[in-house]
Amino acid sequence: MPNESAPQTSDRGVLLSTASTGDPIILITVTGNITSWHTEAERQYGYGAEEMIGQSILRLVPEEHLDEYQRVVATLLRGERIEHYHMVRRRNDGSEISVLLTMSPVCDASGQIIGLSSIERQVTTEERAAHTQAYLAAVVTSSDDAIITKTLTGLVTTWNHGAERLFGYTATEMLGQSIRRLIPDDRQSEEDHILDAIRSGKRLEHYHTVRRRKDGTFVDVALTVSPVIVDGTIVGASKVARNITKQQQSARANAYLAAIVTSSDDPIVSKTLDGIVTSWNPAAERVFGYTAIEMISQSILLIIPPDRHHEEAFILGAIREGRRIEHYETIRRRKDGQLIPVSLSISPVRDESGQVIGASKIVRDLSKLERLVSQRTVELERSRDQLRSLATQLNLAEQRERKKLAAELHDHLQQLLVLGKLKLAQGKRLSMDNTACLAVLNATDEVLMNALQYTRSLVTELSPPILREHGLAASLKWLAEYMRRYDMEITVILAEEELALPEDQAILLFQSVRELLINVRKHAGTDAARVRMEWDVDGLEIEVSDEGLGFDPMMASSSTDAALPSSRFGLLSIRERMAALGGALVITSAPKLGTTAVLTLPLVKVPFPELRSELVPPASARRPRSPKAEKITVLLVDDHVMVRQGLRTILEAYSDVTLVGEASDGETAIGLVREQQPAVVIMDINMPGMDGIEATSRIVAEFPGIAVIGLSVNGTDPHNQNAMKQAGARCLLTKEAAADELYKAISSLEFPSAHT
Structure with a gap:
């Protein structure tokens, strides 16, 4: 803060050393009281030192210049210096003189301002005029604007540096030349109008036009043209030309932007930081129903539902911080009260200094979009359902074709191969004495065995018989065994109670589990997995899990890279397959944390019937067996005539075996058993209508003393073995082994004390 004490002696010595200039030097305090008044000041102002020391310096300042002097003092007290500043002073006799001031702050040793010094040189009228003229010349020379003078005929008489920069011509090139040199041909009439006015x-003032530069380019300028008057006579004109190209470009850009706002199909609104509307375009009128007159100067809350007023506080807070809000979906209210969905994009509006002064808002009416999206969604869902149904039908059609092809292979090719082996067995018995022939027959038998094994594998790949014969649970166990050939160890956990499913559901679920296990083998980097199936009244759940590499499901779902562990199309296929059944596939996985896939399916609980569900007739209804005779009576049951013929040929070779009948299906077999009461029934498993498992169960239940020996091309399958044993069969043989083992199995049977 300035100190009000008088300047120190050391400061005075410095100031007094300047007295040789002959100009008055006055020292004053920061409050304006005079502390030093020398002879030069007495001579210039007519006051003695005794009259001025301690008096205010304002005694020398005319009243009309007081404000000007106060501004000068304020500048000095900020630590600035003023040089060659013209001011008027009043002398003791009341006359006024013009002085040229050079003023400086006076500081103590600490740098604090303690007073002011003023060197005040009186200037004559001629000196002041010359100084003013030089000053004006300097102003003209240093001006950024073009300042030109010309005669009343348009000849250039002065040309400053600003004109050189603006128009490209030097003063030498323009002095004495017509100003029309700068005027485009289509604007020459403007000069006539200007000169007439002068x-x-x-x-x-501010006459906007276009002028031509030396290089031929055009520039937008604003002209201020004034008459030059000498001794009351107009002798020429002075012209100030300001380059307004940027302003014009900005104005054109602003006009273009204004046109965009006006013609926009979307509402565009601006508002203050208090939420007061400052602009409202025609689209806003159409969407919200309010006119610009109704909305400008009103609060934007007028179109915001009361339960969403808090949104405006959030929006204005973000705008004040200079943040932009994009695609903010919300609800707004029309003049008629209707609520409409909108998307807002809101930006801060800044002034030239970068200060946020308001907000601009673009509103997208989502009503039509939502209706369109809803319509398209319905169409897409309908198309999706149709495609899903089609995909399901195609999948089932594929499975049916597989099943059909597998049946053809099983029912014809495999049976023919079996028949061939049976015929070879007969041939081998007849050729025991012919070594060479026996060797050929053995080799041929081996070829047929290989063909039979290959056919059996092919049938399994096409459509595992166990699925349609024993259901989904048994199929999953079989699948675990099947995966061993790929060095996979699959743990299967099943519910205690078995579950009956429609064939199409069982096929699709089995297929899905198989594909998931194949994915584990290919991509998980592990040789172990777990399959868990459980169900209750709410539905069925099958979980396939591993502790392998895992993956990112989000990345997998968006990637087309077939190397990714998703096998993306495979998972999509399974997911759509499950959706078509009314179920779902849920994948949980993460890199290095393994993968769990859960198949869910709503269902109605339909447990398998017990194998021995038929009521056993009372003992009185059963015919007693006759005492053991010399021959064992046998009934052949197989749906293939050629196989029955082959078996018959084998059995007829044994004198203690008598065939009492043949049947091609389970129902016929049961009827013949009731009629013939054979000692042994040779029962094929796979037959149309009632299969061999159910027929065996019913025969054993009704006639416990009759022995049933099962036959099947897939006789080694453990599920078939278990099923026939549970049904009551004594054993299950493969058809290709029948030639060697069937008679042994029959002769090894133990019968009750009577047989037919």
């Missing part, structure tokens, strides 16, 4: 003493 001759009549008129002044033109």
